[in-house]
Amino acid sequence: MEPGAAGDSRPAKPGPCVSGAALAASGEPGRRMPTVAAVLPAGGCGERMGVGTPKQFCPILERPLISYTLQALERVCWIKDIVVAVTAENMGVMERIVQKYQHTRVSLAEAGVTRHRSIFNGLKALAEDEPGCKLSKPQVVIIHDAVRPFVEEDILLQVALAAEEHGAAGAIRPLVSTVISASADGCLDHSLERATHRASEMPQAFLFDVIYEAYQQCSDYDLEFGTECLQLALKYSDTKAKLVEGSPDLWKVTYKRDLSAAESIIKERISQEICMVMDTKEDTERVGYLLEEVLKKELNNVKIVSGVRSHGGRDIQQITLPQCYNFVCVNGAASDFPETQQLLSVLEQSSLSILYPVVVVLVYFLDFKSVPLGQKMESLMWIREFAKEVKKRNILLCGLLICYPQDEQTLQESLKQGAAIIAALIKDRNPGLIGQLLVA
Amino acid sequence: MEPGAAGDSRPAKPGPCVSGAALAASGEPGRRMPTVAAVLPAGGCGERMGVGTPKQFCPILERPLISYTLQALERVCWIKDIVVAVTAENMGVMERIVQKYQHTRVSLAEAGVTRHRSIFNGLKALAEDEPGCKLSKPQVVIIHDAVRPFVEEDILLQVALAAEEHGAAGAIRPLVSTVISASADGCLDHSLERATHRASEMPQAFLFDVIYEAYQQCSDYDLEFGTECLQLALKYSDTKAKLVEGSPDLWKVTYKRDLSAAESIIKERISQEICMVMDTKEDTERVGYLLEEVLKKELNNVKIVSGVRSHGGRDIQQITLPQCYNFVCVNGAASDFPETQQLLSVLEQSSLSILYPVVVVLVYFLDFKSVPLGQKMESLMWIREFAKEVKKRNILLCGLLICYPQDEQTLQESLKQGAAIIAALIKDRNPGLIGQLLVA
Structure with a gap:
C-alpha cells in the first residue's frame, strides 16, 4: 500500500470517536467546525458484481459491507447524522443491519431509481427541518459511497473544510489507466494526457444549500443519466469544487475481486x-x-x-x-x-x-x-x-x-x-x- | 464477477495448449493466423505497491506474479515467442523463475529506464533476425503487462486479429470513476462524459513494422514520459488502433490489495x-x-x-x-x-x-x-x-x-x-x- 495508506487505523467499535482533535491536526486549531451530516446512496443493485446480492449488502466476515462503511463514518465525532438511501425492498434488511451492528447515528431514506435521485432523497430528509424530526439541516453535507469502507477521518475533514470554504469539494486520485476517446467506428480518436486528468472519487462535500439547490434545479436528464455531483454544483450553483488528493484506500468495491481485497484488508487489520x-x-x-x-x-x-x-x-x-x-x-x-x-x-x-x-x-x-x-x-x-x-x-x-x-x-x-x-x-x-x- | 469473466478457465500446466481451435471460434475459420510474438515490459519498481519487491516479482502462493502471466500467455499455442524486458539487476531472478516454473517460450531482454524504452528493447530483440538467434520477427506483436495475470486467449486473439487488419488494436474497459480535468488552482474545470471515454488496458497488438517504426521515430520525450503505445502508433505510424472491449479480469495488479485479490482468484480457481x-x-x-x-x-x-x-x-x-x-x-x-x-x-x-x-x-x-x-x-x-x-x-x-x-x-x-x-x-x-x- 502507498505510504500513509491504511494499516495504522484499526477498525473501531461503534460509538466511541477516534479523534476529537481532528481540527487541531488540520492545522487550523482556531477554526470552528461547521455542522456536518453525511448522505450515502445505497440503492444500487450491484450488476457489475455478478452476484445476486447488491454489493453494499455482500458479507465480509459475515457482516454486510455497508456496516463497515457506516462504522468508518461513525468513528468521526463531528459527523452528526448519516442518512442512508435504500430501496423500499431493502429497507427491512437495512434496519436489521443498523440494529445488529449497533449503528447509532443512522437514519434511512428511500432510494430513487438512480444514484442522483437517491442522493436527492437523502438531502430532502436532512432539509425537512420539522419539529419532532430528529434530523436537522447541516451546514455541510458529505456524500459518500456505501461501498468505500476504508475512508479515513483526515480526508473527510479535508473535503468538509474545503466545502465550507469553496462550496464544494471532492476527493481525487491519479488515473491508473490511460483514458482514451473513441471515434464512432470504434477506433482510437485520441488519448488523454494522464498528468492533467484525475479520477473523481468519494467522499465529496458541499455546503448544504449549494448542492440542495443544484438538485432542485437540475433536469430530469441529469437525474437519470448523470453521476457526478461536482458537475451538478458547477452547472446549477456555479460552484467550482476544490479537488483534494485522496489515498488509495478510497477505492470503490466494484467487482467480486474487490470483495476479496476488502476481506484481506479487514482480516489484516x-x-x-x-x-x-x-x-x-x-x-x-x-x-x-x-x-x-x-x-x-x-x-x-x-x-x-x-x-x-x-x-x-x-x-x-x-x-x-x-x-x-x-x-x-x-x-x-x-x-x-x-x-x-x-x-x-x-x-x-x-x-x-x-x-x-x-x-x-x-x-x-x-x-x-x-x-x-x-x-x-x-x-x-x-x-x-x-x-x-x-x-x-x-x-x-x-x-x-x-x-x-x-x-x-x-x-x-x-x-x-x-x-x-x-x-x-x-x-x-x-x-x-x-x-x-x-x-x- | 461479470458474466463471461474468469472462473471457467482454470490455470493450466506449462506447455500444453488449451486451444488450437481459437481461430475457428473467432468466427473466421478460413483465415490464416499471422505469426505472433509477445513483449512484456517488466522493469517497473513497484513504487505504488508500497512494498520492497517490484510487483511483478511479488509472490502469490509462493510463486512470483509474473510467472502466472507467462503461464497465461504460454497456454496460447499461436504465440511463438515471449520477450520479457527486465532490469539488469533482476536478470538472474527472472532466469531462475523461467527455469523453476518451466516456462519454455520465454526470452529475456534488458529493460530500459521507462516503460516505453523497455518495450522498445523487447521489440529490438525480435527484430534482430540473425542466423543463430532463436527469435524471428513476427508479423504481429502483442504487448502485455507482466502484472495482468488473468488475460484470456479470446482477448489475445481479438487484438491480434484486429492488429493484423488495422495495424494496431488495444483492449479497453468502461471507466469505473468519472474522469475530471483540474484547473491550475486545483479546482474542477470540467468532468468528462463517461459514456464516450474508456480506460485503455492491456493487451494491445500491432503489426510489428507499425509499432517498431513508431518507436524508431518517436522523440526522447515520448520515450521518457509517454505511456500509451496506441498513441505512438497514431502519432508516428498514422495508424488508428481498433478498440476491443475486454472483460474485467484484464485488471492490472497495482496496489497491495490487488495482490490479495489476485491470490483469492487463484485460490478459487x-x-x-x-x-x-x-x-x-x-x-x-x-x-x-x-x-x-x-x-x-x-x-x-x-x-x-x-x-x-x-x-x-x-x-x-x-x-x-x-x-x-x-x-x-x-x-x-x-x-x-x-x-x-x-x-x-x-x-x-x-x-x-x-x-x-x-x-x-x-x-x-x-x-x-x-x-x-x-x-x-x-x-x-x-x-x-x-x-x-x-x-x-x-x-x-x-x-x-x-x-x-x-x-x-x-x-x-x-x-x-x-x-x-x-x-x-x-x-x-x-x-x-x-x-x-x-x-x-
Missing part, C-alpha cells in the same frame, strides 16, 4: 495484535513467555501484549488491548474448563465480537512422555463442543498442544510451529476449523 | 475440483461415498470425481482430473504408511505441484469406541513428519479422522463437519496447518 493471557502457575508462565518471545520473532508485524490471569477472577479486560481480536491463553496442565469458561464469558459480554470474529487459541503445555498425547487429547475433547457454543457469539475457539519439557532445540522448533499455527488461525479466521486440537 | 481416492476395502468405500455425497452437497460449486485405488499399484493418474489440485484419500482403518507414500510419490512425480500447492487430506474412518481416539491419533503421528517432507515438493498434507460407525444422524453431522474442514483446508491452503490431525 484485525490481526495486528495478540493478547496473551498466562496462567499463574509458575512453570506454565515461564514457557508461556518463551512462546511469547517466539511469536514476537515470527510474527514481527504483530503487537503482542501479555498478562497473568489471576484465579480470583481479575477482569481480563485489564490485560487486553481495547481493539484486540486475538487471544492466546496459556494454560497449565491442570487448567480446567471453568477457568476457560470464565475467560470466554468475559469476551462474550464485551461487545468485541459484534463487529469481528474473535480468535481464541487455548494453549496447553504438556509432557507427551508422562501423559500420552492421545490421553491428553481425549481429556480436552470438551473444546470441540464448547467451540460450537461460542461460535454462536462470533468467537472462533481452537486448542493447541505443545510438548513440554523437551530439550531446548526441540522446544524451540515446537514453539515455532505453534507460532505458525496461531498465525494461520488468526490470518484465515476460518470457522471450519473451530474446536480442533492442533499439535505443535 | 484451483479449488474448483476435488479428486477422491477410495481404498478398496468395502466398508471404507461405502462410507467414502457417503462423504462424497456430503461434499457434493456442501460444496456445491466444486466438481468432485472419485475412483478406487487398487492395491496392485494402479496409477492414480487414471483417477485424477488433469488440472486437479485437491485430493481426498479415504483410508480404511488398516491403511498404512506405504500405500499413502505410494500415492504421494505419484503426485510428486507429476508436475502438478510445480505451479500450485496441492492439498492432500488423508481421511480415516474409525470407531472411537472400539479404538480410543487418542490411541488412533498416536498411531497416525507419522503424518506430522511426512507432511514436512512432502511440503518441500509443495504438497500440503493433513489428516482427518471421522468416527464410524455412528448412528445415522450423528454420522451425517460428522460428515458435514468433515466437509467443512476439507473446504477450509482447500480454500485457505495455509502451510501453517500441515501435518495436523483434525477430527470431525
